[in-house]
Amino acid sequence: MTGTMGAPSRRGILGLATGGGVLMLGLRPAAATPAGMEAAVRAFAEGAPIRPGRVTIDIPVLVENGNAVPTTVTVESPMTAADHVRTIALFNERNPLPDIVHFHLGPRSGRAKVATRIRLGDSQTITAVARMSDGSFWSATADLIVTLPACIEG
Amino acid sequence: MARALVNVPSTARKGEVIEIRALVQHPMETGFRPKGDGTMVPRDIIARFECVYDGETVFAADLHPAISANPFLSFTTVATASGEVLLRWTDDKGRVQEERATITVTG
Numbered sequence: 001m002t003g004t005m006g007a008p009s010r011r012g013i014l015g016l017a018t019g020g021g022v023l024m025l026g027l028r029p030a031a032a033t034p035a036g037m038e039a040a041v042r043a044f045a046e047g048a049p050i051r052p053g054r055v056t057i058d059i060p061v062l063v064e065n066g067n068a069v070p071t072t073v074t075v076e077s078p079m080t081a082a083d084h085v086r087t088i089a090l091f092n093e094r095n096p097l098p099d100i101v102h103f104h105l106g107p108r109s110g111r112a113k114v115a116t117r118i119r120l121g122d123s124q125t126i127t128a129v130a131r132m133s134d135g136s137f138w139s140a141t142a143d144l145i146v147t148l149p150a151c152i153e154g
Numbered sequence: 155m156a157r158a159l160v161n162v163p164s165t166a167r168k169g170e171v172i173e174i175r176a177l178v179q180h181p182m183e184t185g186f187r188p189k190g191d192g193t194m195v196p197r198d199i200i201a202r203f204e205c206v207y208d209g210e211t212v213f214a215a216d217l218h219p220a221i222s223a224n225p226f227l228s229f230t231t232v233a234t235a236s237g238e239v240l241l242r243w244t245d246d247k248g249r250v251q252e253e254r255a256t257i258t259v260t261g
Contacts, residue, residue, distance in 0.1 A: 068222040095220050096186045104214040108207075108232050110171035115228035119184075119220045 031096040035127045037091045040098035044089050045137045055140035057128050066120040070128040075112035085112040087131040094122040119150035160241055162255035166247035171188035176226045176241050198246045200225055206240040234258045
């Protein structure tokens with residue numbers, strides 16, 4: 001890292017600068033990670049297998065304002081007393097926390113279709129997981145690009 | 155708490171699936187926003203929403219800080235009987251807001 005005379009070399013200073021950058025990144029507020037989202041999804045499913053399908057996420061692919069992203073989740077289900085959607089959960093990868101919302105439905109919902117507006121701190125993948133009355137779990141993901149992220153102020 | 159906008163159809167046929175939309179005024183403070191002095195603005199969000207209709211909670215939601223300010227929710231329910239549709243929001247400070255709408259079910 002230092003030259004023969006003990007003076008710091010150009011490469012050494014560049015290395016320090018990179019290290020400093022990493023340190024600054026580390027000082028930002030804790031953010032959820034793809035691994036953090038995986039953990040949250042697994043905790044929601046309580047270890048049961050999650051199959052892709054039956055769930056549809058309707059969300060813009062290119063988001064202009066991450067403070068309010070209109071999101072609709074639909075699940076294919078007859079919504080009868082014997083076969084209905086119990087819970088729909090939404091998860092994100094890069095906000096400070098992986099959970100977004102949990103919707104609790106039942107046979108009196110009639111249709112498994114819910115909508116809300118969410119905050120997104122960065123371009124990322126959104127996951128929706130539905131828990132059915134028979135204990136099975138189904139999921140869908142959506143990739144999107146956020147041009148103006150939420151939580152940018154301050 | 156604040157102003158709320160609720161959209162419940164005033165009439166429906168029995169067995170029809172109706173859509174209910176609800177918007178309430180609330181800052182939904184995430185707890186991750188820094189104040190000028192370096193500390194964070196304390197978290198204050200609506201954590202729970204419920205819809206009670208015909209003697210049962212037909213829809214509920216657990217909200218997290220990733221829900222936008224002035225949270226909007228849209229969901230469906232089956233029109234079973236004439237009566238009151240109660241929408242209830244509860245926030246972190248324990249404040250409760252209730253809105254009521256009346257629906258007339260025919261047939």
